[in-house]
């Protein structure tokens with residue numbers, strides 16, 4: 119009897135289905151015959167930023183009114199078709215945050231095939247999308263790098279010829295000072311093109327990193343000191359949310375300073391007059407972000423978040439591309455350089471932006487062992 123009792127205690131039947139489904143990583147939503155929400159698990163709450171109390175007994179098209187694609191998917195599961203359907207799309211929260219999800223919608227039927235409702239399975243595919251995007255971007259950059267390196271060499275040779283000829287010309291027209299002005303312009307402009315080509319080549323050459331254990335907080339403090347004047351005349355405050363127990367990371371101090379200088383510069387530029395720049399550091403605890411291959415390394419994250427204008431959705435895919443800029447007099451090189459340096463460090467760079475609200479650039483780096 120005793121044995122039986124102790125067995126009974128551990129029996130999995132004591133864990134209810136509801137508990138199990140509530141703890142799944144995927145969102146599970148059950149709709150009744152009328153399309154009203156009958157069940158909404160915890161993952162669905164997290165994904166939609168809607169509590170189960172708010173969602174229950176409400177019509178699906180009320181709760182997901184920003185997701186017409188999802189409603190179309192559910193329609194396929196209803197009579198007369200009663201088919202399963204799959205799709206991908208964004209869940210958009212009240213605050214405008216978007217999470218890409220994949221959805222499987224299946225009709226729920228009794229033994230006689232009578233329609234009882236719909237089951238929705240929602241899976242967060244943000245990390246998967248980001249990794250795919252990363253690969254595409256890396257490919258594009260390698261291609262651009264090869265292309266521009268070739269082109270740069272082709273341009274450099276004739277430029278050298280032009281400059282040499284202009285210098286000779288200048289010497290032989292010494293007695294006509296008014297003409298010297300023209301040769302000087304030629305030489306100056308050739309030097310300028312050379313400088314541009316140098317930058318282009320810099321971008322296509324992987325940086326030579328000197329890796330050593332570095333304290334990321336020291337780098338960030340340096341950057342804030344250097345960028346301090348940039349906020350003069352604006353009402354901008356800086357909030358530091360540093361985790362004091364953060365271990366040192368493996369990195370190149372000068373290059374990483376460059377990365378965070380570029381990011382804070384952009385953040386300050388995005389805030390016209392007022393706002394807060396928040397820099398947060400933390401140890402990575404979410405292990406889904408990476409694919410395999412990062413081994414046993416531990417990572418830290420640095421968030422550089424502003425309350426500026428945000429980035430338009432159609433611009434987001436381009437911001438890391440060299441020469442993409444929306445600023446008068448911008449070079450469009452800042453983020454391309456950040457991307458390349460972080461990549462060489464074996465880290466990740468991510469962006470989340472809500473137009474009108476602000477932007478958060480997130481950088482991960484490897485902890486020094």
Ligand SMILES: Nc1ncnc2c1ncn2[C@@H]1O[C@H](COP(=O)(O)OP(=O)(O)O)[C@@H](O)[C@H]1O
Nearest residue numbers: 384385388428437443444448449450451452453
């Ligand atoms: N913090 C930010 N807020 C809003 N937009 C940004 C931010 N950072 C970058 N961007 C966008 O990305 C573009 C590229 O940035 P970057 O490579 O640094 O070049 P640049 O600053 O010279 O324009 C910017 O022109 C801007 O449109």
Ligand SMILES: [Mg+2]
Nearest residue numbers: 380384452453
């Ligand atoms: Mg910039």
